[in-house]
Amino acid sequence: MRQDEDAGRVTLATVADQAGVSVSTVSKVLNGREDVSSKTRVRVEQLLEQHGYRRGVRSAPDAPLIEIVLHEIESLWTMELIRGVESVAKANGASVVLTESGTRHSPGPEWIGGVLRRRPIGVVLLFSSLAPAHKKRLRARSIPFVIIDPAGDPEPDVPSVGSANWSGGLAATRHLIDQGHRRIAIITGPADMLCSVARLDGYRSAMGMAGLEVDPSQVAYGDFHVAGGFERARELLGRPDRPTAIFAGSDLQALGVLEAARVHGLRVPDDLSVVGYDDVAVAPWASPALTTVHQPLRQMAEAATQILLGIRAGEAVATRMELSTSLVVRKSTAPPPGTDRRQRNVSPATAG
Known part of the structure:
Protein backbone atom coordinates (compact mmCIF):
# COMPACT_ATOMS: atom_id res chain seq x y z
CA MET A 1 0.00 0.00 0.00
CA ARG A 2 1.32 3.48 -0.85
CA GLN A 3 2.20 5.57 2.18
CA ASP A 4 0.14 8.49 0.89
CA GLU A 5 -2.94 6.42 0.00
CA ASP A 6 -6.14 7.78 1.50
CA ALA A 7 -7.10 5.43 4.35
CA GLY A 8 -10.77 6.10 3.70
CA ARG A 9 -10.37 4.57 0.21
CA VAL A 10 -8.77 1.29 1.25
CA THR A 11 -10.24 -1.55 -0.78
CA LEU A 12 -11.08 -5.08 0.29
CA ALA A 13 -8.52 -6.30 -2.22
CA THR A 14 -5.80 -4.31 -0.45
CA VAL A 15 -6.74 -5.74 2.94
CA ALA A 16 -7.01 -9.25 1.49
CA ASP A 17 -3.57 -8.97 -0.11
CA GLN A 18 -1.92 -7.81 3.12
CA ALA A 19 -3.68 -10.50 5.17
CA GLY A 20 -2.81 -13.20 2.67
CA VAL A 21 -6.43 -14.25 2.21
CA SER A 22 -9.08 -13.96 -0.48
CA VAL A 23 -11.41 -11.00 -0.91
CA SER A 24 -14.33 -13.29 -0.06
CA THR A 25 -12.71 -14.08 3.29
CA VAL A 26 -12.40 -10.37 4.08
CA SER A 27 -16.04 -9.97 3.07
CA LYS A 28 -17.03 -12.78 5.45
CA VAL A 29 -15.24 -11.04 8.31
CA LEU A 30 -16.94 -7.75 7.46
CA ASN A 31 -20.34 -9.42 7.51
CA GLY A 32 -19.81 -11.24 10.80
CA ARG A 33 -19.71 -14.70 9.28
CA GLU A 34 -18.48 -17.37 11.68
CA ASP A 35 -16.91 -19.69 9.07
CA VAL A 36 -13.54 -17.91 9.37
CA SER A 37 -10.77 -19.04 11.70
CA SER A 38 -10.22 -16.85 14.76
CA LYS A 39 -6.59 -16.24 13.75
CA THR A 40 -7.59 -15.02 10.28
CA ARG A 41 -10.42 -12.90 11.69
CA VAL A 42 -8.09 -11.16 14.15
CA ARG A 43 -5.57 -10.44 11.39
CA VAL A 44 -8.20 -8.99 9.06
CA GLU A 45 -9.76 -6.98 11.91
CA GLN A 46 -6.36 -5.50 12.74
CA LEU A 47 -5.78 -4.45 9.15
CA LEU A 48 -9.25 -2.96 8.82
CA GLU A 49 -8.70 -0.92 11.97
CA GLN A 50 -5.12 -0.01 11.02
CA HIS A 51 -6.18 1.41 7.67
CA GLY A 52 -9.36 3.03 8.97
CA TYR A 53 -11.55 1.06 6.58
CA ARG A 54 -15.00 2.61 6.25
CA ARG A 55 -18.00 1.08 4.55
CA GLY A 56 -19.60 3.03 1.77
CA VAL A 57 -23.09 4.37 2.43
CA ARG A 58 -24.53 1.92 -0.09
CA SER A 59 -23.49 -0.98 2.14
CA ALA A 60 -26.13 -0.01 4.69
CA PRO A 61 -29.50 -1.81 4.57
CA ASP A 62 -32.38 -0.15 2.70
CA ALA A 63 -34.21 0.43 6.03
CA PRO A 64 -31.62 1.95 8.42
CA LEU A 65 -31.62 0.23 11.79
CA ILE A 66 -30.56 1.32 15.25
CA GLU A 67 -29.93 -1.70 17.43
CA ILE A 68 -30.80 -1.57 21.14
CA VAL A 69 -28.97 -4.12 23.28
CA LEU A 70 -30.54 -4.91 26.66
CA HIS A 71 -30.63 -7.75 29.13
CA GLU A 72 -34.35 -7.53 29.96
CA ILE A 73 -37.30 -6.12 28.06
CA GLU A 74 -40.00 -6.37 30.73
CA SER A 75 -38.85 -3.68 33.17
CA LEU A 76 -40.65 -0.34 33.24
CA TRP A 77 -37.46 1.72 33.02
CA THR A 78 -36.30 -0.26 29.99
CA MET A 79 -39.54 0.58 28.19
CA GLU A 80 -39.00 4.30 28.84
CA LEU A 81 -35.50 4.07 27.38
CA ILE A 82 -36.74 2.20 24.31
CA ARG A 83 -39.37 4.90 23.70
CA GLY A 84 -36.66 7.55 23.83
CA VAL A 85 -34.50 5.79 21.26
CA GLU A 86 -37.51 5.13 19.04
CA SER A 87 -38.61 8.76 19.02
CA VAL A 88 -35.25 10.03 17.73
CA ALA A 89 -34.83 7.09 15.34
CA LYS A 90 -38.25 7.71 13.80
CA ALA A 91 -37.54 11.42 13.38
CA ASN A 92 -34.40 10.47 11.45
CA GLY A 93 -36.00 7.85 9.21
CA ALA A 94 -34.59 4.84 11.08
CA SER A 95 -36.18 1.78 12.65
CA VAL A 96 -35.27 0.04 15.91
CA VAL A 97 -34.38 -3.59 16.53
CA LEU A 98 -34.10 -5.07 20.04
CA THR A 99 -31.48 -7.62 21.04
CA GLU A 100 -31.26 -9.31 24.44
CA SER A 101 -27.67 -9.70 25.58
CA GLY A 102 -26.22 -13.07 26.48
CA THR A 103 -25.30 -12.03 30.02
CA ARG A 104 -26.64 -9.50 32.47
CA HIS A 105 -24.27 -6.64 31.72
CA SER A 106 -22.45 -7.47 28.50
CA PRO A 107 -23.47 -8.85 25.09
CA GLY A 108 -22.43 -12.48 24.68
CA PRO A 109 -20.01 -13.72 22.01
CA GLU A 110 -22.85 -14.78 19.73
CA TRP A 111 -24.16 -11.21 19.54
CA ILE A 112 -21.29 -9.61 17.65
CA GLY A 113 -21.65 -11.87 14.61
CA GLY A 114 -25.35 -11.10 14.40
CA VAL A 115 -24.99 -7.35 14.70
CA LEU A 116 -22.36 -7.31 11.96
CA ARG A 117 -24.70 -9.21 9.67
CA ARG A 118 -27.60 -6.87 10.46
CA ARG A 119 -25.33 -3.85 9.76
CA PRO A 120 -27.21 -1.26 11.84
CA ILE A 121 -26.28 2.39 11.53
CA GLY A 122 -25.53 2.37 15.27
CA VAL A 123 -25.88 0.46 18.53
CA VAL A 124 -27.33 1.69 21.84
CA LEU A 125 -26.50 -0.48 24.84
CA LEU A 126 -28.57 -0.27 28.06
CA PHE A 127 -27.00 -0.87 31.51
CA SER A 128 -24.15 -2.64 29.81
CA SER A 129 -20.47 -2.74 29.01
CA LEU A 130 -18.65 -3.57 25.79
CA ALA A 131 -15.72 -5.95 25.48
CA PRO A 132 -12.59 -4.50 23.80
CA ALA A 133 -12.81 -7.08 21.01
CA HIS A 134 -16.42 -6.06 20.29
CA LYS A 135 -15.46 -2.39 20.19
CA LYS A 136 -12.77 -3.10 17.62
CA ARG A 137 -15.07 -5.12 15.39
CA LEU A 138 -17.81 -2.48 15.48
CA ARG A 139 -15.36 0.31 14.72
CA ALA A 140 -13.85 -1.67 11.86
CA ARG A 141 -17.35 -1.65 10.26
CA SER A 142 -17.98 2.03 11.10
CA ILE A 143 -20.84 1.09 13.44
CA PRO A 144 -20.94 3.70 16.22
CA PHE A 145 -22.16 2.81 19.71
CA VAL A 146 -23.32 4.58 22.88
CA ILE A 147 -23.97 3.14 26.34
CA ILE A 148 -26.86 4.37 28.50
CA ASP A 149 -26.22 4.09 32.25
CA PRO A 150 -23.12 1.91 31.79
CA ALA A 151 -22.65 -1.04 34.13
CA GLY A 152 -19.09 0.03 34.94
CA ASP A 153 -16.97 3.13 34.47
CA PRO A 154 -16.58 3.31 30.67
CA GLU A 155 -13.26 4.06 29.04
CA PRO A 156 -12.75 7.64 27.78
CA ASP A 157 -13.29 6.60 24.15
CA VAL A 158 -16.69 4.98 24.89
CA PRO A 159 -19.58 7.46 24.54
CA SER A 160 -22.07 7.20 27.41
CA VAL A 161 -25.13 8.92 28.85
CA GLY A 162 -26.13 8.64 32.49
CA SER A 163 -27.80 10.61 35.25
CA ALA A 164 -26.72 12.17 38.52
CA LEU A 297 -34.95 8.04 31.37
CA ARG A 298 -36.54 9.04 28.08
CA GLN A 299 -34.36 12.15 27.77
CA MET A 300 -31.28 10.02 28.47
CA ALA A 301 -32.22 7.70 25.61
CA GLU A 302 -32.96 10.60 23.27
CA ALA A 303 -29.60 12.21 24.05
CA ALA A 304 -27.75 8.91 23.52
CA THR A 305 -29.40 8.42 20.12
CA GLN A 306 -28.57 11.97 19.05
CA ILE A 307 -24.93 11.34 20.03
CA LEU A 308 -24.98 8.12 18.01
CA LEU A 309 -26.27 9.86 14.91
CA GLY A 310 -23.77 12.68 15.41
CA ILE A 311 -20.87 10.22 15.51
CA ARG A 312 -22.13 8.57 12.33
CA ALA A 313 -22.31 11.95 10.62
CA GLY A 314 -18.74 12.71 11.62
CA GLU A 315 -19.68 15.51 13.99
CA ALA A 316 -17.80 16.46 17.15
CA VAL A 317 -19.99 15.20 20.00
CA ALA A 318 -19.70 14.85 23.76
CA THR A 319 -18.51 11.40 24.83
CA ARG A 320 -19.83 11.75 28.39
CA MET A 321 -23.19 13.21 29.34
CA GLU A 322 -24.88 13.24 32.75
CA LEU A 323 -28.45 14.49 33.14
CA SER A 324 -29.77 15.88 36.41
CA THR A 325 -32.17 14.12 38.78
CA SER A 326 -34.81 15.60 41.09
Missing part, protein backbone atom coordinates in the same frame (compact mmCIF):
# COMPACT_ATOMS: atom_id res chain seq x y z
CA ASN A 165 -27.04 8.99 40.59
CA TRP A 166 -24.90 10.23 43.46
CA SER A 167 -26.94 13.43 43.74
CA GLY A 168 -30.15 11.43 43.56
CA GLY A 169 -29.07 9.17 46.41
CA LEU A 170 -27.98 12.21 48.41
CA ALA A 171 -31.31 14.02 47.90
CA ALA A 172 -33.41 10.96 48.79
CA THR A 173 -31.51 10.37 52.02
CA ARG A 174 -31.43 14.06 52.97
CA HIS A 175 -35.20 14.20 52.60
CA LEU A 176 -35.60 11.36 55.10
CA ILE A 177 -33.10 12.95 57.48
CA ASP A 178 -34.95 16.28 57.23
CA GLN A 179 -38.13 14.44 58.15
CA GLY A 180 -36.43 13.39 61.39
CA HIS A 181 -35.42 9.82 60.53
CA ARG A 182 -32.18 8.43 61.93
CA ARG A 183 -32.49 4.67 61.33
CA ILE A 184 -32.50 4.82 57.54
CA ALA A 185 -31.87 1.64 55.57
CA ILE A 186 -31.04 1.36 51.89
CA ILE A 187 -31.82 -1.40 49.41
CA THR A 188 -29.52 -0.63 46.52
CA GLY A 189 -29.09 -2.49 43.24
CA PRO A 190 -26.42 -5.02 42.21
CA ALA A 191 -23.00 -4.28 43.67
CA ASP A 192 -21.35 -4.51 40.24
CA MET A 193 -23.40 -1.72 38.63
CA LEU A 194 -22.07 1.83 38.57
CA CYS A 195 -25.48 3.43 39.21
CA SER A 196 -26.01 1.24 42.30
CA VAL A 197 -22.64 2.20 43.75
CA ALA A 198 -23.23 5.90 43.05
CA ARG A 199 -26.67 5.90 44.74
CA LEU A 200 -25.21 4.10 47.74
CA ASP A 201 -22.36 6.63 47.90
CA GLY A 202 -24.93 9.43 47.86
CA TYR A 203 -26.74 7.78 50.78
CA ARG A 204 -23.48 7.41 52.72
CA SER A 205 -22.56 11.03 52.04
CA ALA A 206 -25.92 12.35 53.27
CA MET A 207 -25.64 10.28 56.44
CA GLY A 208 -22.10 11.47 57.04
CA MET A 209 -23.00 15.12 56.46
CA ALA A 210 -25.74 14.77 59.09
CA GLY A 211 -23.32 13.19 61.58
CA LEU A 212 -25.05 9.81 61.35
CA GLU A 213 -23.15 6.54 61.24
CA VAL A 214 -24.01 4.04 58.53
CA ASP A 215 -24.93 0.71 60.10
CA PRO A 216 -23.73 -2.04 57.72
CA SER A 217 -26.74 -4.13 58.75
CA GLN A 218 -28.99 -1.42 57.27
CA VAL A 219 -27.39 -1.72 53.82
CA ALA A 220 -28.88 -4.41 51.57
CA TYR A 221 -28.09 -5.25 47.96
CA GLY A 222 -31.02 -6.01 45.69
CA ASP A 223 -31.64 -6.52 41.99
CA PHE A 224 -33.85 -3.51 41.12
CA HIS A 225 -36.97 -5.75 40.97
CA VAL A 226 -40.13 -6.04 43.08
CA ALA A 227 -39.40 -9.51 44.47
CA GLY A 228 -35.88 -8.54 45.47
CA GLY A 229 -37.12 -5.39 47.21
CA PHE A 230 -39.75 -7.42 49.04
CA GLU A 231 -37.27 -10.01 50.31
CA ARG A 232 -34.64 -7.47 51.40
CA ALA A 233 -37.29 -5.35 53.11
CA ARG A 234 -38.69 -8.34 55.00
CA GLU A 235 -35.21 -9.02 56.35
CA LEU A 236 -34.70 -5.39 57.40
CA LEU A 237 -38.15 -5.05 58.95
CA GLY A 238 -37.75 -8.32 60.84
CA ARG A 239 -34.84 -6.91 62.86
CA PRO A 240 -35.36 -5.74 66.48
CA ASP A 241 -33.90 -2.36 65.50
CA ARG A 242 -35.90 -2.11 62.31
CA PRO A 243 -35.49 1.08 60.27
CA THR A 244 -38.07 3.84 60.35
CA ALA A 245 -37.32 4.63 56.70
CA ILE A 246 -36.05 2.74 53.66
CA PHE A 247 -34.50 4.25 50.55
CA ALA A 248 -34.98 1.78 47.68
CA GLY A 249 -32.65 2.02 44.69
CA SER A 250 -35.52 1.64 42.22
CA ASP A 251 -39.27 2.18 42.21
CA LEU A 252 -39.85 -1.51 41.61
CA GLN A 253 -37.89 -2.36 44.74
CA ALA A 254 -39.88 0.32 46.56
CA LEU A 255 -43.11 -1.43 45.53
CA GLY A 256 -41.68 -4.58 47.10
CA VAL A 257 -40.94 -2.60 50.27
CA LEU A 258 -44.55 -1.40 50.43
CA GLU A 259 -45.78 -4.99 50.28
CA ALA A 260 -43.25 -6.13 52.90
CA ALA A 261 -44.49 -3.35 55.20
CA ARG A 262 -48.06 -4.59 54.77
CA VAL A 263 -47.01 -8.16 55.59
CA HIS A 264 -45.33 -6.89 58.78
CA GLY A 265 -48.45 -4.95 59.75
CA LEU A 266 -46.78 -1.57 59.23
CA ARG A 267 -48.47 1.46 57.75
CA VAL A 268 -46.70 3.67 55.19
CA PRO A 269 -45.87 6.43 55.99
CA ASP A 270 -47.16 6.33 59.60
CA ASP A 271 -44.84 3.51 60.71
CA LEU A 272 -42.36 3.42 57.84
CA SER A 273 -41.30 5.96 55.21
CA VAL A 274 -40.29 4.76 51.76
CA VAL A 275 -38.42 6.52 48.94
CA GLY A 276 -37.93 4.98 45.50
CA TYR A 277 -35.81 5.84 42.48
CA ASP A 278 -36.63 6.37 38.76
CA ASP A 279 -40.15 7.88 38.93
CA VAL A 280 -41.60 5.32 36.54
CA ALA A 281 -45.21 5.62 35.42
CA VAL A 282 -46.65 3.54 38.29
CA ALA A 283 -44.99 5.60 41.05
CA PRO A 284 -47.85 8.15 41.45
CA TRP A 285 -50.37 5.27 41.45
CA ALA A 286 -48.77 3.24 44.24
CA SER A 287 -50.59 3.11 47.57
CA PRO A 288 -49.54 5.47 48.99
CA ALA A 289 -48.19 7.53 46.08
CA LEU A 290 -44.44 7.02 46.03
CA THR A 291 -41.89 9.65 46.94
CA THR A 292 -39.07 9.02 44.50
CA VAL A 293 -36.07 10.39 42.64
CA HIS A 294 -37.02 11.36 39.11
CA GLN A 295 -34.53 10.02 36.59
CA PRO A 296 -35.02 11.44 33.06
CA LEU A 327 -36.68 14.47 44.18
CA VAL A 328 -40.46 14.17 43.81
CA VAL A 329 -42.19 14.20 47.22
CA ARG A 330 -45.52 12.38 47.40
CA LYS A 331 -47.32 10.50 50.17
CA SER A 332 -44.96 7.66 51.17
CA THR A 333 -42.73 9.73 53.48
CA ALA A 334 -43.46 11.44 56.81
CA PRO A 335 -41.67 12.09 60.12
CA PRO A 336 -40.99 8.93 62.15
CA PRO A 337 -43.49 7.70 64.78
CA GLY A 338 -43.57 9.81 67.91
CA THR A 339 -42.76 13.13 66.20
CA ASP A 340 -44.97 16.07 65.36
CA ARG A 341 -46.54 15.25 61.98
CA ARG A 342 -47.38 18.91 61.46
CA GLN A 343 -43.68 19.44 60.69
CA ARG A 344 -43.92 17.15 57.70
CA ASN A 345 -41.97 18.50 54.72
CA VAL A 346 -44.02 18.22 51.50
CA SER A 347 -42.08 20.52 49.19
CA PRO A 348 -40.04 18.87 46.40
CA ALA A 349 -36.26 19.12 46.54
CA THR A 350 -33.96 19.12 43.54
CA ALA A 351 -30.74 17.21 43.04
CA GLY A 352 -28.11 17.16 40.33
